[in-house]
Amino acid sequence: MTYWDKRIELFGETKAFMRLTLDEALADDSVALSLGFLRPTDHSDSTGRAILFMDFSQEGKADYTAFSLVRAVWYAIHVALEDEKAQKGGMVILVKQGNDLRQWDIKTSKEMSGNMAGALPFRLGCFHLCHPPSFINIVLKIAHLFMPKKLRSRIRTHKGINEEVIDSLAAYGIPKSALPDIWGGNLKLECRSEWLEARRLIENGRD
Numbered sequence: 001m002t003y004w005d006k007r008i009e010l011f012g013e014t015k016a017f018m019r020l021t022l023d024e025a026l027a028d029d030s031v032a033l034s035l036g037f038l039r040p041t042d043h044s045d046s047t048g049r050a051i052l053f054m055d056f057s058q059e060g061k062a063d064y065t066a067f068s069l070v071r072a073v074w075y076a077i078h079v080a081l082e083d084e085k086a087q088k089g090g091m092v093i094l095v096k097q098g099n100d101l102r103q104w105d106i107k108t109s110k111e112m113s114g115n116m117a118g119a120l121p122f123r124l125g126c127f128h129l130c131h132p133p134s135f136i137n138i139v140l141k142i143a144h145l146f147m148p149k150k151l152r153s154r155i156r157t158h159k160g161i162n163e164e165v166i167d168s169l170a171a172y173g174i175p176k177s178a179l180p181d182i183w184g185g186n187l188k189l190e191c192r193s194e195w196l197e198a199r200r201l202i203e204n205g206r207d
Helices: 002-015 030-034 066-080 084-089 106-119 136-146 162-170 189-203
Strands: 038-044 050-055 091-096 124-130 155-158
Touching: 002 066, 002 106, 030 066, 030 189, 038 066, 038 084, 050 066, 050 084, 066 106, 106 136, 124 162, 155 162
Parallel strands: 050 091, 091 124, 124 155
Antiparallel strands: 038 050
16 A cells, blocks of 8 residues: 555656556656666676665756656666566665765655655665765764664665775675676666666567
8 A cells, every 4th residue: 555655646646557667657757767866787696686776976967856766766676676586585775975965865865765665665685885975974864864764774885995895795795797887897877878778678578
């Protein structure tokens, strides 16, 4: 019930019952989707949990509504849930913070937190904050005010040069191949449009 109540709130009474695809329920969210705020990496950790990448530095770089960005998050999580291992084992999220505290949209983060903790049907293993900015402690203190307890307890930070962060994540079963190229991994962050086009082909039955 919580899932459908939130889905109707986010998508509206008509689109809430459409397929959660780029050309149906997400047809009006192309701008938010193009940011690549949250996307599956198509990799899993050593326990089979899906690995997703969240990029807070993309906030505010285009004209979109808070609900549109949250709908894009819903889409990314539903794509990840197409993998049966993710349905059973859950997901972990690699997080890139913005470079300026003023860039952080607290209202949108609060909305997303509520969706992840109670509405979306997935198990969150951990948020891995990589190369956190100097103001990360301020961010965490503010976030703790609105994040449910079960999310607050699942945050880990990884500091240092790329090699140190890669080694730190490896201890959690996260392979280098799942990391973005800016951290020395193989995930090409500039290929967001290609990923969306590949998804569109799959959803239209041309995979």
